[in-house]
Amino acid sequence: MRRRSVAAAVAAATAVAAMASAGSAASVPIGPGCPALYVVGVQGTGQSSPGADPLADTGMVGALLAPVLAAAPDLVQRSYIGYSAGFGGAVPGGGAAPYAVSVIEARRQLDAAVTQIAEMCPATMIAGVGYSQGAQAISGFAADVGAGAGPIGPDRIAGIALYSNPDRAPAGPTFPGRPGQITPDPAPGTSGGAVSGVQITNPPASGGGIADGHIGYGALTGRVADICTDGDLACSAPDAAALLRIGAEIAAQADLRDPVTALGSLQAVLSGALGDAWTTVVLNDFHVSAGNVDYVPQLSLADRLLEAADPRSSVAGERGVAEGRWNEITATVAANPIALLPKLAGQLSAAWGQLVADNADLANPGVWLRYADTVARHTGYAASGQLNSGIAWMVALAHDIAGSR
Template identity: 75%
Template structure:
């Protein structure tokens, strides 16, 4: 085996290990029955809901136990604002298909959506039982994905409560972080959070969220927007944390993460079969989408005019949040392919060289979109990615979030 092949093999193995180590991807499907949220005595000014990361929770976890990365943020808030803040943690499987110690056996997509369902129920209960209480959220790793999807829907007006009930949301190691995202998505350069609704923001105005910037973007490639909550959602990432700071040009890494997120991984033999079936399905979906959207045929001519590159088609096909082609789509793609082959067969000398050039350029772009995967210098950034992913508490990355939550509580009380 030559040096180049060795390098590619080592890079591929490292990428696979890192995907499993940080345990991130996407979510779509249903979850379990929600538990009641502990409230009292009385209703607080601010209720903080936390969602732990992979392996840090379970369906029977104590909702008041200040453990894990999220607990390291929320516990100091309680101490600094006694009587003003109550909290609980969302109990859920926190699993990655059985591959991560401490996590459940459910695939990642099931686990994250379970957390989201539990979060919606908790917020609904708090809003109903404590109509004057504002709500904040803290999410870490896969918990950040669940919290982010909640913030997206609330900001768009489709969540379980209106945006006026949300004081602030802090995300850490968020797999849907947009490439090059600022700390406040949609607000480049902003370092001071927007005030909580109905407050002057006097205390919050003294808070600076100045965590160091991170290159790249989330491995799940969701690039979430927050609508009415823009300025009240912070997305904090440690540079070199593969969960939220994956290389820009690593499309197949994101495809692999999305596929692994849907798989049963606790049994090696089952994992091989599941991963193979998911990969084959993604290829079929991508090809169907390419035929329907990127190949133009008519008037004796065929052109490949991509509306989205091959890398984008593969990422979308592997993402369970994006609906698969319908049977009608598959039938339409088959009919169009028959039309394409018949058109090319009628004029191969005129059409084949042109199509070869167009598809060759598309393949070259796919290679460029994955150039970071075979660049050893890029992967040096991730030599300690597991430590970076797990080190938000010890690195001081949580300090500004603590200050923010305390300031929110004081502003809410001051407004009353």
């Protein structure tokens, strides 16, 4: 007990000294002293703002973290990332920033927060909880940390809980990379005794995240839970609905504050995406040799369009090269149209047929019955009790970490 008291005093002194040196730049509320576990929450669209109170237990994430704090007040501290939480101004409560810009803002604030916590409290483990747009920001953070490219090392992360993650992998298990696992891996450096009693048994969801940016978690595999309600369009979109995902990616980059502005913004984003898709198809899927042209796609048209619509990728700088390649293609076809045009027509027709197949769910009424109450499913994680296992997990992590000291 005496050793623990000394350790607590040293941790508290370290935190106070760090806060004093940081001065007004210290934006993460820490104290008194450093906890065993610090949980950072990132709310969903419309549930935060740049000036939001970092200690206010509101929104979906607040419904999870408030009980955690109540159950282990001496072991856990928490705060929330304040960011635009916007969807182009179209969602009440959210800022005017396009969704893609808002996610980048959340990620930037998250990186800064965990860096500050890690520096101010060297013995504290960090956990993350994100919902919807916030889950997408934390998902990218966890992927980078797991790959060794994040702002802190994977040994500082106790666990990551994602709810309604738009980047969820198609038919992904609760623990990505660990099909069938229901109990989280222990926090690094702990026995995992308390965590071993936690089971995350939320029913599996079909489909995948509407953002289609599924990723792996490297060294964090087993400590990242991706929880989704079947029929929640954000994380359980139909498999064969590429155009739906493309539309979501385009809308995520647009200014949607009013109909006139939205129309112009959507047109500009769509034009850019189609230009990028054309560039990648011309440079990667057409093969030109002496007197011959073939369309041999390395990716389907749906995948090319999804890739081009993703705000995280751009090939605009290669369009000049693609124009030169296109001129070469058309010149080769013009020199021998009788032989080449029928062959290319057949190849392109097969690609079009694949595009139709990749969107077959859009024309299936049975599929859309799953989404009749998608808003209720997206917002019902607390009411349905699906946050309970996350609450138990965070509390168990705190006890394991405290017990390991």
